[in-house]
Amino acid sequence: MFRALGNRNYRLWASADLVSVTGSWMQVLGLNWLVLARTGSATSVGISVLLSTLPALLLGPWAGALADRFPPRRIILLGETAHLLIALLLAAMVWADLPLPAIYALTALSGLVGTFEGPALGRFAGQVVPRADLGNALALNSIINSAGRVLGMSVAGVLAATAGELPLFLCNAASFLAVIATILVMRRDELHPLAVSPPDRAGVRPGLAYLRGHRLLLILFALGFVLSGLGRNYQVTMAAMTQGPLGTGAAGYGVLSSVFAVGTVLGGLVAARARELTMPLLLGAAAVTSVLQAVSGFVPGMLGFAAMILPIAAGAVLIDTIKSTRVQLDAVEDMRARMLSVEGAVAAAAGAVGAPLLGWLCDGLGPRPALLLAGLTTLVATSVAALALRPPRPATAAEPVPLAVAPVAAA
Numbered sequence: 156m157f158r159a160l161g162n163r164n165y166r167l168w169a170s171a172d173l174v175s176v177t178g179s180w181m182q183v184l185g186l187n188w189l190v191l192a193r194t195g196s197a198t199s200v201g202i203s204v205l206l207s208t209l210p211a212l213l214l215g216p217w218a219g220a221l222a223d224r225f226p227p228r229r230i231i232l233l234g235e236t237a238h239l240l241i242a243l244l245l246a247a248m249v250w251a252d253l254p255l256p257a258i259y260a261l262t263a264l265s266g267l268v269g270t271f272e273g274p275a276l277g278r279f280a281g282q283v284v285p286r287a288d289l290g291n292a293l294a295l296n297s298i299i300n301s302a303g304r305v306l307g308m309s310v311a312g313v314l315a316a317t318a319g320e321l322p323l324f325l326c327n328a329a330s331f332l333a334v335i336a337t338i339l340v341m342r343r344d345e346l347h348p349l350a351v352s353p354p355d356r357a358g359v360r361p362g363l364a365y366l367r368g369h370r371l372l373l374i375l376f377a378l379g380f381v382l383s384g385l386g387r388n389y390q391v392t393m394a395a396m397t398q399g400p401l402g403t404g405a406a407g408y409g410v411l412s413s414v415f416a417v418g419t420v421l422g423g424l425v426a427a428r429a430r431e432l433t434m435p436l437l438l439g440a441a442a443v444t445s446v447l448q449a450v451s452g453f454v455p456g457m458l459g460f461a462a463m464i465l466p467i468a469a470g471a472v473l474i475d476t477i478k479s480t481r482v483q484l485d486a487v488e489d490m491r492a493r494m495l496s497v498e499g500a501v502a503a504a505a506g507a508v509g510a511p512l513l514g515w516l517c518d519g520l521g522p523r524p525a526l527l528l529a530g531l532t533t534l535v536a537t538s539v540a541a542l543a544l545r546p547p548r549p550a551t552a553a554e555p556v557p558l559a560v561a562p563v564a565a566a
Contacts (some may be wrong), residue, residue, distance in 0.1 A: 158288055159291040164341045164342060168279075174330045176303025177307040182242065182308030182323055182324055189320050202429040206262045210267040218273065220493055223362070232338060236271030238265065241261055249324060275492065277483065281349060289484065301419040351489055352490070376497060384532050392517065393464070398515075401456075414468070416436050422472030422473045428478040450557040451467070482498050
């Protein structure tokens with residue numbers, strides 16, 4: 156299950172990743188709490204989130220082209236240094252009580268740096284382990300991300316209540332130092348280099364041309380958009396269920412969020428146990444989670460709904476892990492970062508479209524019918540993808556018509 160940990164460089168990278176994710180979630184909570192405390196407006200928090208994700212939607216392909224052209228290690232070191240400076244500037248702004256527009260500007264800048272660093276991080280993840288261990292490494296990364304999220308938000312909640320928001324930004328700055336130090340001490344001779352794009356294949360246009368001709372990736376991204384948009388925005392539907400049919404309010408929402416976090420860890424463990432992360436496994440997980448989503452709203456009681464949330468969260472992580480693995484293994488090496496950037500842009504677009512759409516459905520139809528409709532839609536999309544991925548039937552050759560043979564006259 157943990158075979159990727161047999162690689163020294165990956166052990167270092169996984170440790171740094173846990174520290175970095177923990178620090179990032181501490182800053183996310185601190186930033187959201189700071190904006191909410193100053194404005195009292197959830198809309199203002201939404202603007203902050205939008206500013207951090209907008210660069211991925213607008214500039215993702217260019218970021219991928221850059222990561223395919225240059226060594227990812229160099230891009231990551233520059234990106235982590237920039238993130239370190241931004242975190243320190245945010246801490247200074249919080250300490251000086253500067254107005255929100257300045258904090259918004261740094262939030263957008265942080266999103267811009269993250270957009271250009273993301274594809275390089277994806278390529279570098281393929282260099283710290285051999286190809287055979289990549290799927291296992293990505294599954295373990297899912298567990299690390301879930302653990303770092305829970306740890307970061309827990310520690311941030313305690314620190315924010317006792318010392319304010321300032322230490323959260325300082326802790327995040329320190330986490331970037333850990334990543335930089337880890338990259339510098341890695342054994343470069345044990346990295347597994349990937350091909351970089353030659354000049355004639357560099358840039359956005361060759362990447363899009365490659366994607367247009369890659370049927371599997373097109374289907375994967377289209378299915379991922381539907382699954383992420385309607386089957387993944389459970390922060391919206393959980394809130395609607397706790398405020399509506401379940402009637403448990405904020406306390407119930409907190410419980411369901413914890414159950415969802417546990418489910419993501421279980422999903423990572425399932426992915427880590429799988430010997431091979433294949434498209435049939437992804438389609439199976441998508442079908443099961445779609446059915447569970449469709450019926451989840453009609454299961455009676457808080458415990459029943461939580462029992463549905465747990466496997467749905469596990470299935471979501473399994474699907475995401477398989478998607479990332481297939482993108483990296485099925486794309487040629489010098490196009491990998493551009494395909495990863497497209498995957499990130501698709502996920503960002505799905506969140507931007509899916510969350511408001513699910514909210515509108517919950518308000519107009521009610522949470523239970525909204526869950527039913529969304530689950531059935533993702534189930535149909537999964538079925539269509541399964542049909543599209545079926546290999547074409549080989550053409551049957553016509554039976555040869557035997558020629559009449561004239562009898563040979565006896566001599």
